[in-house]
Amino acid sequence: xxxxLKGKSxxxxxxxxxxxxxxxxxxxxxxxxxxxxxxxxxxIVASLFFEPxxxxxxxxxxxxxxGGGKSIGFATSKSSSTEKGESLADTVKTVNGYCDAIxxxxxxxxxxxxxxxxxxxxxxxxGDGSNQHPTQTFLDLFTIxxxxxxxxxxxxxxxxxxxxxxxxxxxxxxxxHFDVKLVFISPEALKIPSRYLEYLKSxxxxxxxxxxxxxxxxxxDILYCTRIQRERxxxxxxxxxxxxxxxxxxxxxxxxNKETYIMHPLPRVDEISxxxxxxxxxxxxxxxxxxxxxxxxxxxxxTGTIK
Amino acid sequence: xxxxLKGKSxxxxxxxxxxxxxxxxxxxxxxxxxxxxxxxxxxIVASLFFEPxxxxxxxxxxxxxxGGGKSIGFATSKSSSTEKGESLADTVKTVNGYCDAIxxxxxxxxxxxxxxxxxxxxxxxxGDGSNQHPTQTFLDLFTIxxxxxxxxxxxxxxxxxxxxxxxxxxxxxxxxHFDVKLVFISPEALKIPSRYLEYLKSxxxxxxxxxxxxxxxxxxDILYCTRIQRERxxxxxxxxxxxxxxxxxxxxxxxxNKETYIMHPLPRVDEISxxxxxxxxxxxxxxxxxxxxxxxxxxxxxTGTIK
Amino acid sequence: xxxxLKGKSxxxxxxxxxxxxxxxxxxxxxxxxxxxxxxxxxxIVASLFFEPxxxxxxxxxxxxxxGGGKSIGFATSKSSSTEKGESLADTVKTVNGYCDAIxxxxxxxxxxxxxxxxxxxxxxxxGDGSNQHPTQTFLDLFTIxxxxxxxxxxxxxxxxxxxxxxxxxxxxxxxxHFDVKLVFISPEALKIPSRYLEYLKSxxxxxxxxxxxxxxxxxxDILYCTRIQRERxxxxxxxxxxxxxxxxxxxxxxxxNKETYIMHPLPRVDEISxxxxxxxxxxxxxxxxxxxxxxxxxxxxxTGTIK
Numbered sequence: 001x002x003x004x005l006k007g008k009s010x011x012x013x014x015x016x017x018x019x020x021x022x023x024x025x026x027x028x029x030x031x032x033x034x035x036x037x038x039x040x041x042x043x044i045v046a047s048l049f050f051e052p053x054x055x056x057x058x059x060x061x062x063x064x065x066x067g068g069g070k071s072i073g074f075a076t077s078k079s080s081s082t083e084k085g086e087s088l089a090d091t092v093k094t095v096n097g098y099c100d101a102i103x104x105x106x107x108x109x110x111x112x113x114x115x116x117x118x119x120x121x122x123x124x125x126x127g128d129g130s131n132q133h134p135t136q137t138f139l140d141l142f143t144i145x146x147x148x149x150x151x152x153x154x155x156x157x158x159x160x161x162x163x164x165x166x167x168x169x170x171x172x173x174x175x176x177h178f179d180v181k182l183v184f185i186s187p188e189a190l191k192i193p194s195r196y197l198e199y200l201k202s203x204x205x206x207x208x209x210x211x212x213x214x215x216x217x218x219x220x221d222i223l224y225c226t227r228i229q230r231e232r233x234x235x236x237x238x239x240x241x242x243x244x245x246x247x248x249x250x251x252x253x254x255x256x257n258k259e260t261y262i263m264h265p266l267p268r269v270d271e272i273s274x275x276x277x278x279x280x281x282x283x284x285x286x287x288x289x290x291x292x293x294x295x296x297x298x299x300x301x302x303t304g305t306i307k
Numbered sequence: 308x309x310x311x312l313k314g315k316s317x318x319x320x321x322x323x324x325x326x327x328x329x330x331x332x333x334x335x336x337x338x339x340x341x342x343x344x345x346x347x348x349x350x351i352v353a354s355l356f357f358e359p360x361x362x363x364x365x366x367x368x369x370x371x372x373x374g375g376g377k378s379i380g381f382a383t384s385k386s387s388s389t390e391k392g393e394s395l396a397d398t399v400k401t402v403n404g405y406c407d408a409i410x411x412x413x414x415x416x417x418x419x420x421x422x423x424x425x426x427x428x429x430x431x432x433x434g435d436g437s438n439q440h441p442t443q444t445f446l447d448l449f450t451i452x453x454x455x456x457x458x459x460x461x462x463x464x465x466x467x468x469x470x471x472x473x474x475x476x477x478x479x480x481x482x483x484h485f486d487v488k489l490v491f492i493s494p495e496a497l498k499i500p501s502r503y504l505e506y507l508k509s510x511x512x513x514x515x516x517x518x519x520x521x522x523x524x525x526x527x528d529i530l531y532c533t534r535i536q537r538e539r540x541x542x543x544x545x546x547x548x549x550x551x552x553x554x555x556x557x558x559x560x561x562x563x564n565k566e567t568y569i570m571h572p573l574p575r576v577d578e579i580s581x582x583x584x585x586x587x588x589x590x591x592x593x594x595x596x597x598x599x600x601x602x603x604x605x606x607x608x609x610t611g612t613i614k
Numbered sequence: 615x616x617x618x619l620k621g622k623s624x625x626x627x628x629x630x631x632x633x634x635x636x637x638x639x640x641x642x643x644x645x646x647x648x649x650x651x652x653x654x655x656x657x658i659v660a661s662l663f664f665e666p667x668x669x670x671x672x673x674x675x676x677x678x679x680x681g682g683g684k685s686i687g688f689a690t691s692k693s694s695s696t697e698k699g700e701s702l703a704d705t706v707k708t709v710n711g712y713c714d715a716i717x718x719x720x721x722x723x724x725x726x727x728x729x730x731x732x733x734x735x736x737x738x739x740x741g742d743g744s745n746q747h748p749t750q751t752f753l754d755l756f757t758i759x760x761x762x763x764x765x766x767x768x769x770x771x772x773x774x775x776x777x778x779x780x781x782x783x784x785x786x787x788x789x790x791h792f793d794v795k796l797v798f799i800s801p802e803a804l805k806i807p808s809r810y811l812e813y814l815k816s817x818x819x820x821x822x823x824x825x826x827x828x829x830x831x832x833x834x835d836i837l838y839c840t841r842i843q844r845e846r847x848x849x850x851x852x853x854x855x856x857x858x859x860x861x862x863x864x865x866x867x868x869x870x871n872k873e874t875y876i877m878h879p880l881p882r883v884d885e886i887s888x889x890x891x892x893x894x895x896x897x898x899x900x901x902x903x904x905x906x907x908x909x910x911x912x913x914x915x916x917t918g919t920i921k
Contacts, residue, residue: 044372046365054688055708058660061686062712065658072368074361074382075688086574089581094362094573097596098369266708267700274703289711351679353672379675381668381689393881396888401669401880404903405676 040069047073347376354380654683661687
């Protein structure tokens, strides 16, 4: 199969076939190794952040600029014309004349898809409500490959808010295309929805379910943590009673394998103690940094400046 | 006449003689054709948007960056020192040391003129209150030339809020230097002020007045639409009764000539139906996109990087 | 001594030895003379302005971009993840993967130091609360050298709010390393704290104290003015009674030497009358403009792109 992503929009994980995803991973690796430079020269990427997000926005900005490109845009909808009653479609059709690609975050599910439907330049979804945030998943996958050599043959623990976390659901779908075993670790109230378990069965992916990472940590290649939001519990007492089982601190490290890498989409609050940061298994900052080469690769492929 | 705009500020249409305007149009065309590149290399343009405006701001950013330049600035006065009681003149005199040109939007009429009076670098007015927004007119003129080959020999319809629209008034003045016929189409409450009619008479420009574009559409080369703001009517019922006569939808298209181009400064709300967008006569997005080459040309000429 | 600032953070004046400071001044001069260009090419500097500041932010932006570098960041904490409860340390550790240096302003004293403690890239403090703002002092020193040829052999008047002004305190400390005489001019309520006088004695620096610049102006090489904030006085009447003694207007100029340069960190409100601006001794805008070469030099040295 010849792979050509030029002109495509990436709104959800499903916009990339497995081969395309692996190609993106490969280009990302080459970029991190310094094998491409200034490929975005002369290109402008518009960052339309209708909803603020420092981390994702700065990561894209960094990708655009280390790639040699330039950026225009806004960081909050406060400074956008949608305040004047303009439709999103009109904003996109106008901005199409100002740039070579659009990176967009919006609080409304489906907004990015709507934008890509009318856009004449590629649109990258940088998060639409609680729906999709595909580049987060791409950098998660890249980090796993970087540390483990492959997406195959890994036991991946997914811990925390398995019910609502968009990051977890996307990662689960992405991993299901590979030879992995998944281990779900969460309180009852936030357990993985059964539709995902059905899906995994249909794909013949093995999984296990735990309430405490201490019971399964030694078996894991990766432990992917997410935040448990107090607001998710009807009963604050219930939150207090369970939260401790999902906190990784110095003592918790003892329950992991010597090679269990700890990942987190960040920002974290207290689910990973800062005393863990210096442990070689703590790779969540590296993981965040990987957003730069992965987003560079994606923008290079979509604009056709990397072939 | 030798034309040299280096160092000039452009605050109102009157800052450009007819020959200079035509020269700007010519350079804009060459830029759109790719005949100049990176002329702004090493130059910084400060975007001082004391009042937010996505469209105009991003269009200038795009112009600066496709021209090879860099940009500094702010998108709202929230992040400006004027909050600390600093005078506009002091802000401008300080920023003069940071850049090669200033693009400025301010809510107060005359602010841009005041800025240009103290500035040692060229100032471009990107809108001061309801006063002047000359680059909007430049891109309007450029679009007419691009579609019709010339500003002369056109019948131009101006529709909507002819009483208050800054865009309409500026375009009218600019067109009055050419061999055109103007057709005014508006409700009584928003008709073109008589001082403009007097002015046209003094310039020997023919005009006609209508209440409904359906009565004159077939005669038009250009139909330039603007929004009718509900707030302009004392009586909401009056708004309801007239608004429909100024909406272009699929049916309305029937009343236009096969070559009547439809323009709009955008953003639109409902005065042009989205079903019209695919009609080849609907050129308002192209018109918006033309802001980029026109603003590139202007910045190139004012900074002396295009001669 | 071999001077190498690569990788260092500059949080307070004390982070630079006297020799390093003089080296910075020397490089700044060369940059202003056009002797370095594009040294920041390929580098990204993150501007993290948790607290807004147009002047300082734009000056750094200009320095980065005239130096050939690129910039990412935010202008207010409204658009930062700290709103989601992320610690400053985590924000810094994440942003480390996006850039080659960080420029940071924060309302909390010590925030910049904390950031530099965890950062793997150089951090420049662009103001933390009422604590430190070292680059303001650097540009002040640079301006004195530029006008007087040296930091030595100057009588420097410091006027206005000598009690609270961070700018004054930093400049005093910096000047104390040179052969200067200091003249303090302020109302009683805002006089220089005695700990600074003790310090000057320990350094064998001569000083004098006045309540009115008219009594000492003829003896000054430099008169450095700062704003007196009405809010500093318990009794508004007291403010009214003294404020006039610290305002430089056309008449006040008569009390200065023909070569007494007037400096001010800006923004000013009414402590220097605009009628003074055209006097050749009024150098406060030049002083502000000097922020660009000085910040370029600093970023070049810290990133190792200038050696």
